[in-house]
Amino acid sequence: MRPSDIRPAHDGVLSTDLHAEVRSVGTHAEAVLDRPFIEHGVMSTGSAKRILDRVWTVALGELTQLPPTTAPDRIRCLTSLLGTVRDLESRINESRVASSVEVMRSIHRSLVRLQSAKTVDELLTSAAEEVITIGFDRALISTVERGRWNLHTMVIEKDPRLAEEMVAAGREHPPTLDGTLVESDVVDRGEPGLVYDVQDNPRVDRTLVAISGCTSYGVAPINVGGRVMGLVHADAHYARRPVDNTDQSILTLFGEGLGYALARATVLERVSALTTTLSDLTGGAVSPSVQSSSYGLSGREVEVLERMAAGDNNRMIARRLTISEGTVKTHITHILRKLDAGNRAEAVAYWLRR
Incomplete structure (x- = not known):
């Protein structure tokens, strides 16, 4: 860089x-x-x-x-x-x-929890949540494909709406990795980086940094089989501290572990798709795991929805699942979008009719 x-x-x-x-x-x-x-x-x-x-x-x-x-x-x-x-x-x-x-223990625990992900979408969604548990207060997980930086999931416990706005802006105009952005260097070299003076830095995506208001951030590659397949971004915006070399090391280790988990989830997803295809060809019944995944919900989102169906409020769900209320709200937002439900009651009704 x-x-x-x-x-x-x-x-x-x-x-x-x-x-x-x-x-x-x-x-x-x-x-x-x-x-x-x-x-x-x-x-x-x-x-x-x-x-x-x-x-x-x-x-x-x-x-x-x-x-x-x-x-x-x-x-x-x-x-x-x-x-x-x-x-x-x-x-x-x-x-x-x-x-x-x-x-190191926190990173290990996070990566162990990610092993339960059965699909790539579930893994990447959960990964953003896990970054928050290892010392950051805002995290973004993205994929890289054909020279495009595709924002997947962002978690900001203190401001879920800002996270949604960031992802929406990034999806509307996916940044191009043509060498003008710092992220291009991370992808080309497969090396992490720390970015400072963000609001005045000419090599950052102006739309995203204007929305985020960040002053510094760390970014690490997600490497699968020697190829950068995604990016992990994080900062300590609400802690009011600049990112440093320790943060870079943390993101690097997390990105490496996430790369292995991504390779595993990709294989599981392909196996699941193959199983479904074979089931259709043979007229067999679709397995419960495949049927469940058809809703497009991650494992954690299913857990949250089940607690909603049981009548738990956000605080109770947070305590039962050992996550923050902010994370619960983020999950509920994703659930409503995926089920095309207007409110919690509709989402629960849809779930109970499955």
Whole structure:
């Protein structure tokens, strides 16, 4: 990708507790050493380490050059400050390791859940939901075919309507991957990327970024058999943080796992189609699994519809299925569209008549 599109990596944002402690130490050091240390803006792991490193260097420099007549209180103050810095640096490193381990576990759990998908459509729909569980608040899954970027499913738990608007805009005018967009590089090279200054970046789809209002995003390829078949987009818009190298690594791993799941779902879908064809030729009955899939609902959508039929409201459905209410609303929107139902009651009635 071109240097103007992808910026150098920067580390993840600190936890609230560590952020507060680093700022407290920096403020204390400014008073003790009479010079500025605190940086403005969102504090990342990298910026926190820079602050602590500068505090250490200045405090140690003064401590090693103190004259013999220095008051003991001053020596104790500098020594205590150095000890606090080292302790906080150690805790930041431990936090990063623990966070990395948990992220890997989250990705693994997401990919395991995706294995239950029986069709490509179900898989791609579920994949967008799973991206939300691994550290992002907006996710887009797309397919790539004949030089076209085809938006499939977007999940924005805080604003499902915006997600629908984004997908509708993308489907109305599918972006062309002719080298002008950053996504073209991702597809051609099979490599992920981080995109910054999105609203002013000439290599992004202007229609989509205008609707989304995003300032940075990550994108990773979905590779099947050495060929890029789709894209995973995500950002942390509501968290108000730019994407970083950690996000890129997460999306890369997820995209790789999704590629294997996509290959599996493609095979299952072809087998199902072949089974249906053979059943028609032989006059046999269609299997329940095939009959169920004729409604075009994903497995999760069927679960939501079954809970609707049982009389559960959105909150109850969310609790039973261990998903957010926003995700439930997104599923219901998809259900109403696929069943061509005007409201929940019509959808339930249609389902009960199956």
